[in-house]
Amino acid sequence: METKLLVPAVELAAFMNTGWPGEDWYLDDHAEYLWETTFTTGTLGQIYEARDPAALLNLHLYDGRVRWQGPGRDPTGGRGYRLSDLFLRWRRTRHDALLVAYVPREKLPTVSASLKEAGCLVVNGDESAPPAPPELVTIS
Incomplete structure (x- = not known):
């Protein structure tokens, strides 16, 4: 295996x-x-x-x-x-961590702004990224 x-x-x-x-x-x-x-x-x-x-x-x-x-x-x-x-x-x-998340397009600006405000580096805030399969991510 x-x-x-x-x-x-x-x-x-x-x-x-x-x-x-x-x-x-x-x-x-x-x-x-x-x-x-x-x-x-x-x-x-x-x-x-x-x-x-x-x-x-x-x-x-x-x-x-x-x-x-x-x-x-x-x-x-x-x-x-x-x-x-x-x-x-x-x-x-390393003293940092990498977070990869699929975010609904309409929430991307809010999530990106929150991460930047927290001192995070947003590696790819690109709206062209493919959406996450619904069974993997649920953001309410």
Whole structure:
């Protein structure tokens, strides 16, 4: 049975942009076509930008080995790290959390304003986002 580790595309992009171990590491043995169809080249300082920020990805399908390519001895002894292990370690050290929610279009301005007022960063307040299936979200 395949295990799933579902993460929002925007969170995986944030890890790749801010949580990567450094320039001396590269991603090997991964499903390159998935990366190419899920992410675009971001703006300066944002190497990865999710095409659909709210998409839930099974991280195990994107997994690969993060391997050493820097000078000196490989700190992993040639084993490298699993991308999912580094991602989860990064996620545990964060002091913020990512919330993905589908909001009725008519309530989007109110919800976005409330989140911004609370000091939150609204990643995608786009009205073109698809509506949530009714059985998943009910806002009264």
